[in-house]
Amino acid sequence: MTAVLYVEDVLLVDRCLTGEPAATRELFRRHRSRVHGCLFRVLGGNRDMDDLLQDAFLQVFQSLRSWRAEASLATWIDRVAVRCAYRYLAQRRRRIATDPLDDNARGALTAPEAGPGARRQLARDGVARLYAVLDELSPAARLAFTLHELDGRSLAETADLVGSTVTATKLRVWRARKRIEATAAADPVLREFVAPAGGQVVPIHDPRDANSRPPSIDDPRDANSRPPSINDPGAP
Amino acid sequence: MRLAGRIPVEPLDDERLTRIERRVVAGAADAAIRGQRLRAPGGALRVLIAAAAIAAAGVVGWAMRGAPASEPVAGPAPPRAVPAAPEVHVETAPQRSVVDIGDARIESDPDTAFAVTRPGGGVLIAVARGKVELEVGKRGDRPPLVVRAGDTDVVVVGTRFSVDYGDGSGDVDVRVTEGVVRVVHGPEETRVAAGQRWRTRAGLIAVAGDPRDAGATPGAGDPRADPRADAPAVEPRRDHPAVPDAPGVLHDRRAAVPDATAGSPAPARSASPPRPGREPASPRVAVRTDPRVDLRTAIRAQRVEPALDLGVPDPATAIARYYEIAAHRSGDEASQAFYSIAWVRYFRQGNGPDALGTLDAYVRRFPGGKEYRAALWLRVRILCLERSERGATDEACRAAAYTYLHEAPGAPAAHIAELLTQTQ
Numbered sequence: 001m002t003a004v005l006y007v008e009d010v011l012l013v014d015r016c017l018t019g020e021p022a023a024t025r026e027l028f029r030r031h032r033s034r035v036h037g038c039l040f041r042v043l044g045g046n047r048d049m050d051d052l053l054q055d056a057f058l059q060v061f062q063s064l065r066s067w068r069a070e071a072s073l074a075t076w077i078d079r080v081a082v083r084c085a086y087r088y089l090a091q092r093r094r095r096i097a098t099d100p101l102d103d104n105a106r107g108a109l110t111a112p113e114a115g116p117g118a119r120r121q122l123a124r125d126g127v128a129r130l131y132a133v134l135d136e137l138s139p140a141a142r143l144a145f146t147l148h149e150l151d152g153r154s155l156a157e158t159a160d161l162v163g164s165t166v167t168a169t170k171l172r173v174w175r176a177r178k179r180i181e182a183t184a185a186a187d188p189v190l191r192e193f194v195a196p197a198g199g200q201v202v203p204i205h206d207p208r209d210a211n212s213r214p215p216s217i218d219d220p221r222d223a224n225s226r227p228p229s230i231n232d233p234g235a236p
Numbered sequence: 237m238r239l240a241g242r243i244p245v246e247p248l249d250d251e252r253l254t255r256i257e258r259r260v261v262a263g264a265a266d267a268a269i270r271g272q273r274l275r276a277p278g279g280a281l282r283v284l285i286a287a288a289a290i291a292a293a294g295v296v297g298w299a300m301r302g303a304p305a306s307e308p309v310a311g312p313a314p315p316r317a318v319p320a321a322p323e324v325h326v327e328t329a330p331q332r333s334v335v336d337i338g339d340a341r342i343e344s345d346p347d348t349a350f351a352v353t354r355p356g357g358g359v360l361i362a363v364a365r366g367k368v369e370l371e372v373g374k375r376g377d378r379p380p381l382v383v384r385a386g387d388t389d390v391v392v393v394g395t396r397f398s399v400d401y402g403d404g405s406g407d408v409d410v411r412v413t414e415g416v417v418r419v420v421h422g423p424e425e426t427r428v429a430a431g432q433r434w435r436t437r438a439g440l441i442a443v444a445g446d447p448r449d450a451g452a453t454p455g456a457g458d459p460r461a462d463p464r465a466d467a468p469a470v471e472p473r474r475d476h477p478a479v480p481d482a483p484g485v486l487h488d489r490r491a492a493v494p495d496a497t498a499g500s501p502a503p504a505r506s507a508s509p510p511r512p513g514r515e516p517a518s519p520r521v522a523v524r525t526d527p528r529v530d531l532r533t534a535i536r537a538q539r540v541e542p543a544l545d546l547g548v549p550d551p552a553t554a555i556a557r558y559y560e561i562a563a564h565r566s567g568d569e570a571s572q573a574f575y576s577i578a579w580v581r582y583f584r585q586g587n588g589p590d591a592l593g594t595l596d597a598y599v600r601r602f603p604g605g606k607e608y609r610a611a612l613w614l615r616v617r618i619l620c621l622e623r624s625e626r627g628a629t630d631e632a633c634r635a636a637a638y639t640y641l642h643e644a645p646g647a648p649a650a651h652i653a654e655l656l657t658q659t660q
Contacts, residue, residue, distance in 0.1 A: 006559075006562065007577070009595055011594070011597050014593070014596055014597045016264065016268075017268060017600075018268065019265050021264075022262050024260065024264040025261055028261070029257075036248060038247065040246065041243050049246075050248070050256055051254055053256055054256045057256075058259075058263040058264070058267070061260070061263060061264035062263075062267045068601070069601055077485050088423065126242075130239075130646075149239050150243050
């Protein structure tokens with residue numbers, strides 16, 4: 001974040017706090033794409049997305065006075081959005097409707113003549129199957145996995161956003177991966193999506209990915225290496 | 237497993253975005269208004285408080301058994317101290333009565349009904365009917381005391397005033413004896429200072445003169461007889477001298493400061509800054525105590541805390557450097573850099589409006605900052621100089637002066653600020 005952006009954020013927030021509609025609009029426009037992307041990747045496409053985006057920003061504006069400029073405004077807004085997503089997942093605990101893929105589509109996946117259109121369709125199905133597996137995870141595990149693996153955030157940033165420790169977050173991501181890989185082993189569509197190269201499932205302990213190793217409670221590399229607990233009180 | 241970027245985000249079309257934006261902007265405006273009011277407890281909490289209130293009312297009633305329902309004001313008995321309770325209902329007999337709730341002393345007219353609750357550390361006095369007169373002690377950092385009469389809130393942090401709700405049918409009459417209160421009526425918010433009066437009738441706001449004179453003024457209590465009854469403006473009392481001769485006029489005023497940081501009105505930011513390149517007078521000049529003191533000279537003579545010296549002659553470059561410091565450092569360094577941005581904008585670039593914006597942000601971000609008082613004084617200087625040049629002091633200037641008095645009562649410039657609060 002540049003210094004100018006920081007000061008601009010501070011001044012913009014002050015204008016918002018006076019109830020100036022132009023400032024509110026400007027803040028919404030600056031951050032809407034990122035927040036929408038984050039919510040979409042966490043929750044998948046669903047018909048409540050408009051309401052969720054609206055709720056997230058309403059929460060932002062209701063709590064704006066509590067932003068103390070210690071974190072960047074974008075991070076703070078993301079934190080609010082993640083809390084909204086968590087509430088949505090925890091309260092509804094419903095399966096987000098996913099269309100089952102018929103056996104013909106499975107066959108099309110491996111057919112050598114499958115064209116780009118079929119590939120795109122299969123990719124869509126892969127996404128749907130991925131979110132079907134994610135629906136079975138706990139809200140905390142789903143948030144950790146989607147923010148880290150799908151939204152591309154670092155473990156530390158993910159832990160910060162969900163209000164948990166890095167170790168606990170790593171454990172949740174690891175468990176989510178394990179579940180997805182287990183499902184992918186029996187599901188060619190999902191397997192193709194999570195491991196497109198040669199149709200092989202990425203091993204759980206990917207040597208290229210330091211984050212894929214099973215987390216250790218006593219790992220000295222973990223800055224916050226207190227024993228992880230799935231009932232971590234720091235979780236949102 | 238690396239899936240980042242592989243989940244395509246379904247874009248929102250313009251129509252949906254516009255609809256969301258419209259709702260968010262409307263919701264944010266509501267939030268901004270609500271943020272200026274005392275935060276009311278949530279629905280479930282309300283039920284709990286109501287239940288607790290019934291129980292507390294029973295306890296208080298039991299504790300008060302045997303005592304008269306109310307005490308005459310003229311009686312020798314001292315005010316009754318009501319212990320802290322979730323809610324206390326008071327319904328007075330055909331006599332005036334006095335209740336001391338610890339935070340305030342409430343005198344009520346005959347046949348007055350009100351309830352006292354303490355949501356979120358504040359005090360909420362809900363008047364059902366009748367008239368109450370309050371003497372509120374300084375609340376410091378505690379949440380404010382609010383008197384609610386119908387849809388009108390009177391917000392106060394330390395002052396003396398009265399709220400008359402008549403028969404509870406909708407008319408509210410607020411008279412301030414000492415200090416300042418904020419009257420919130422729907423979306424409108426009005427600052428009512430000592431010697432002023434605020435009244436609603438059929439949605440219209442009217443303000444009359446000194447409440448102490450109201451009784452002597454023909455038709456003062458009758459809005460139909462008030463030719464200004466339809467004017468939605470605050471009219472200050474006319475008999476206040478511009479010097480602190482009036483005994484007790486400013487007593488407690490410093491504790492009743494309107495929130496000047498919550499956005500000064502746009503016209504207030506048109507204060508004329510000094511010519512670019514001119515530094516403020518650095519030596520401190522003693523403020524004359526002459527009642528006819530020239531406020532403009534006094535303001536200019538008052539020392540202004542200098543900006544952080546970076547040895548950079550170009551103001552724009554200096555501001556860029558201050559930006560860097562404010563963004564990447566914390567604590568005192570960030571505070572000083574932020575203040576310095578405002579200082580350079582005003583004194584070296586001659587940009588008063590931007591300087592005010594930066595100062596507003598500073599005051600909100602660094603309430604305990606080393607330059608906090610200096611920032612408040614600079615606000616006073618910017619807002620009041622042009623006004624005093626025109627021979628008039630406007631609301632924004634007075635509000636800034638009140639804020640300064642409240643936050644820096646013993647500061648060297650406090651006397652000037654006090655004079656500014658009296659200037660009409």
